[in-house]
Amino acid sequence: MRLLALLVFCCAAVSAVPSDRNRIVGGSTVNISSYPSLAALLFTPDWINFRHNCGGIILNNRAILTAAHCTVGSPPGRWRVRVGSSLANSGGVVHNTAAIINHPNYGQGGHPINNDIAVLRLSTNIAFNNNARAGSIAGSNYIVPDNSVVWTAGWGHTSSGGSPSEQLRHVQVWTVNQSVCNARYGGITDSMLCAGWLDVGGRDSCQNDSGGPLYHNGVVVGVVSFGYGCGDPTFPGVYARVSRFTSWIQSNA
Numbered sequence: 473m474r475l476l477a478l479l480v481f482c483c484a485a486v487s488a489v490p491s492d493r494n495r496i497v498g499g500s501t502v503n504i505s506s507y508p509s510l511a512a513l514l515f516t517p518d519w520i521n522f523r524h525n526c527g528g529i530i531l532n533n534r535a536i537l538t539a540a541h542c543t544v545g546s547p548p549g550r551w552r553v554r555v556g557s558s559l560a561n562s563g564g565v566v567h568n569t570a571a572i573i574n575h576p577n578y579g580q581g582g583h584p585i586n587n588d589i590a591v592l593r594l595s596t597n598i599a600f601n602n603n604a605r606a607g608s609i610a611g612s613n614y615i616v617p618d619n620s621v622v623w624t625a626g627w628g629h630t631s632s633g634g635s636p637s638e639q640l641r642h643v644q645v646w647t648v649n650q651s652v653c654n655a656r657y658g659g660i661t662d663s664m665l666c667a668g669w670l671d672v673g674g675r676d677s678c679q680n681d682s683g684g685p686l687y688h689n690g691v692v693v694g695v696v697s698f699g700y701g702c703g704d705p706t707f708p709g710v711y712a713r714v715s716r717f718t719s720w721i722q723s724n725a
Contacts, residue, residue: 509685512561524560526542620647625684626696629702696709
């Protein structure tokens with residue numbers, strides 16, 4: 473569930489509340505073989521029925537990278553992970569979650585969604601194949617220039633307030649200068665990366681895409697975190713900047 477930022481005009485600040493991020497906006501359908509490192513995170517509210525709720529990235533055969541706002545406050549038993557399927561709620565192989573490790577500084581550092589990173593450890597090994605394999609994450613010195621072409625993929629909403637997509641979708645967006653993004657939102661930290669179609673709109677990640685990847689030349693540089701609406705021309709999507717967390721991710725994967 474990607475978080476929707478709500479502008480609080482009375483105090484010129486940005487806050488955020490949870491809202492399901494269910495489908496890529498302005499994109500097209502794609503097969504999981506194009507994004508084999510992508511995983512669907514399934515959540516159960518009743519301990520019986522599991523449905524797609526967030527995205528994730530395969531780190532190795534026992535660990536998944538996702539957004540902390542997806543998993544914080546939830547025990548591992550409420551989450552399962554589907555890999556190797558183009559569909560959100562069927563196909564592929566489903567793994568139980570053994571442990572959830574949220575970043576210890578999540579929500580700290582001047583923003584309620586700062587350090588929005590978590591790692592799920594699985595109960596069983598992922599069998600790698602053409603549809604399921606570990607992704608490449610950005611190293612600590614990896615730099616993504618402004619206005620770079622990046623891609624995001626997931627099973628989220630195709631419009632703000634819309635319905636979820638069962639079929640995997642992807643969309644091309646562009647990275648946004650940090651100062652420009654901060655001028656739009658306020659409170660953007662160095663642990664965040666902004667991307668969208670600035671001043672045009674219509675392309676974005678959306679509810680239930682949270683925790684999914686942002687790829688630059690095939691490297692995972694961001695994790696879907698939050699945004700104001702979906703595909704809004706003024707407000708790009710905001711992602712956790714993976715290069716800020718490389719060591720932590722490697723230590724906990």
